Amino acid sequence: MPHTLNHIAILTSGGDAPGMNSALFAVTKTAQLQGIKVSGVRKGFDGLIDNDLVPLEFQTLQHTMHLGGTVLKTARSERFLTIAGRNQAVDTLLKNNIDGLIAIGGDGTFKGIESLSQSCAIPCIGIPGTIDNDIAGTEVTLGxxxxxxxxxxxxxxxxxxxxxxxxxxxxxxxxxxxxxxxxxxxxxxxxxxxxxxxxxxxxxxxxxxxxxxxxxxxxxxxxxxxxxxxxxxxxxxxxxxxxxxxxxxxxxxxxxxxGNPSAADRMLAIRLSVAAVNALIKGERNKMVGLLNNQLRLTPFTQIAKQHKVSQELHTLLTVFSC
Missing domain, CATH: 3.40.50.460 (Phosphofructokinase domain)
Structure with missing residues (x-):
């Protein structure tokens, strides 16, 4: 069912990856053009716990799209692993009237969001951002x-x-x-x-x-x-x-x-970000948006895990070129 969105929060978590700022810009512009307010959560899940939110405007973020890293900062939060920490994060979302959350990160980020969803009904959508390209549910990750x-x-x-x-x-x-x-x-x-x-x-x-x-x-x-x-x-x-x-x-x-994100990563950020906002509007929740066969796909957080295999084709290429 379509979901009424008035206020989206977005955070970056885990290791930084080139293209995260491009995603912040694309999410904010997509949302604001549809009349949806956007707030950025600073320093990942720690920012949710500490109520460290800042208003985002796409006109400002437009000038950061070419930058590496993340202007929202990022961190790995030990406090978020506790029930008390997650409860504080939920309080922040409720206190700020957040009715949709977008998280950019890897499998640890999505596990965190999944655990958060068990404590509140606010829908969450993930964007895969990690240079390691090791996330199930997408053929390529941001960065x-x-x-x-x-x-x-x-x-x-x-x-x-x-x-x-x-x-x-x-x-x-x-x-x-x-x-x-x-x-x-x-x-x-x-x-x-x-x-x-x-x-x-x-x-x-x-x-x-x-x-x-x-x-x-x-x-x-x-x-x-x-x-x-x-x-x-x-x-x-x-x-x-x-x-x-x-x-x-x-x-x-x-x-x-x-370093500056490549054209491919900037384009990937745009595609995934627009899809993430539209997924929230359509009522999707607790899923990651990714690319499979170059098509946008949603995968439930429960099915997201690190990939520990490379394709047979790549193994063959290694054999041919490095043996």
Whole structure:
């Protein structure tokens, strides 16, 4: 049933991702053009607990659409894990006459919203925002494309110095539970080997290639931070095989989360945000909006979980290009 909306709240939670500000702008403009007031919750669930709300206007947010990070700030809230914390969050929503909530984040964010829904009847819609691209219910998450482009550009730059010195470089990219950034950044930068958490054989392929390595060219290895071997152990194993190899380790770290969102992420933010507002208006609740076969789809929070698999196609590509 259609739901009467007068006042929407929106928050960003968990790790920041490029495109979050684009989503804030798109949600606010979509809502305000339909006469719906929008408030931003600062610092994620902590802001709900502390009643830290600010009015949002799309004319102002328009000037932040190109920025990385989130102007609303973000945090992981230990207090929200408690019943008392969630009750305070509900009080904030009721006190401010909020009749719809949109949350941008990952699986932890949606689990939090799901638990909140057990304490109140306010409908909630989620927008997947995480650079790891590891959320079920969508083929791509907000921030992934930007993070991959940043990592790819860094690997390209590192290759310049690696070629000059004929060095082996181990480059660690983000991906605690997912190898998507490593796969995409590694394949598009022609890495010699790619190690991901989803495979236990990739280290064997790498060591076989290192055993044959005797070249004046660079040798680039991309390692996801969540790989079960770990970049330090990989470096140790390589040195044990050939101590004469000129080896360097570079961790790209949090720079992958920052920077201007790509055109793809800005467009994704617009599509997901418009769909999120329209879903609330239509009476949908406790669902995440995502893209499946490039079509907008809603998935209940109860079915949202981290993806721990990559497709067979990607495994095949890894075999062809990095073995």
């Amino acid at each position: 992934f494309d930007s993070a991959v482009n940043t990592a790819m550009q860094c690997i390209d730059i590192i290759r310049d110095t690696a070629e000059s010195h004929s060095r082996v470089f181990l480059i660690e990219v983000m991906g605690r539970d997912s190898g998507y950034i490593a796969i995409y950044a590694g394949l598009t930068s022609a890495a010699d080997a790619i190690l991901i958490p989803e495979s236990i054989k990739d280290i064997n392929y790498l060591l076989e290639k290192i055993n044959r390595y005797n070249s004046e060219h660079a040798f680039i290895v991309v390692v996801a931070e969540g790989d079960e071997v770990g970049v330090e152990l990989v470096a140790k194993k390589i040195s044990e095989i050939n101590s004469a190899i000129d080896l360097r380790v570079t961790k790209l770290g949090h720079l992958q989360r920052g």
